[in-house]
Amino acid sequence: MLSREEFIRNSLEINLFFQRIIKEHLFLIETNLQAPEAEYIAEASRLKRNFEQLLSETVNYARRISLSRAALNSNEFVTPYTLRTERLTSQLTGANIDTEITRRELDLLNSQDYYYTKQLENNVQNLNARTLDYLEEVIAFQMRLMNLVSRCEIFITLYDELLEHLTQETEYYRETLRNLQNRRMPERTLCVKLNFWNNIMGEHAQFIDGMLDPTEKNLKETARMFAERFEILVERCIREAEREILQRSLTTTDKIRGFKRAATEGLLDCEIKSIIPPLLADHVLREANHYFRILRERIS
Incomplete structure (x- = not known):
């Protein structure tokens, strides 16, 4: 059973990493679908914005605690290249990316306030629950796209295996969060x-x-x-x-x-x-x- 501090820290570190990964998966889908698939492009964009909002909230909470030094130093949340690649990719594709989140994440190393309160625990549990709900939507959306691609009903400039790859990572994240909600790490x-x-x-x-x-x-x-x-x-x-x-x-x-x-x-x-x-x-x-x-x- 994870302590309150362990639950908060592990949840926020997992979310800082995977919420960004998932929103970028959705960006990839959004920018590789073709013009006739406006409905699916809009759906990918909507889900991407949902994960940007979740990530923004996670960054706010992460500023209140002491994240592990190993995680912060690993460049797994953001790298020295992330902001520049976001700006350039947004410019090249015309799709929107909220770069303000990245700028705030780059400042996480300067966090000084460490408060593992009951309120923060409740907030993080709620954040995890909402993330799980959105993950279900993302998995269903990606599965629907894979089925449509397999029947040659839509065209997307992503490999079938890449779409499956994105879904496997989403499912892995979902399993991890489900365990954290029960105050344990995945076995x-x-x-x-x-x-x-x-x-x-x-x-x-x-x-x-x-x-x-x-x-x-x-x-x-x-x-x-x-x-x-x-x-x-x-x-x-x-x-x-x-x-x-x-x-x-x-x-x-x-x-x-x-x-x-x-x-x-x-x-x-x-x-x-x-x-x-x-x-x-x-x-x-x-x-x-x-x-x-x-x-x-x-x-x-």
């Missing part, structure tokens, strides 16, 4: 935890490969190499000793972080030919930062 085996994130990292590499211009041969080769390495990690999880698989996962994740960081910088400087929005590069970098922090804490 997942080591391989379940590692395989989820190693799968995510491997699929990121596949998507990057598929979205790079054919002339970017070296970058595409590196992306394929990472996809293969993470696939091997998933296959070996049960067979290898815990310490060994953790260390392999940590090393490979650290390397793909460097690859994603360089890709984000290259896209911002217009040095890479691709159909990757700059914000998507920053998005997958944050996910790698999050996973790297989880692995490092598990090993230490």
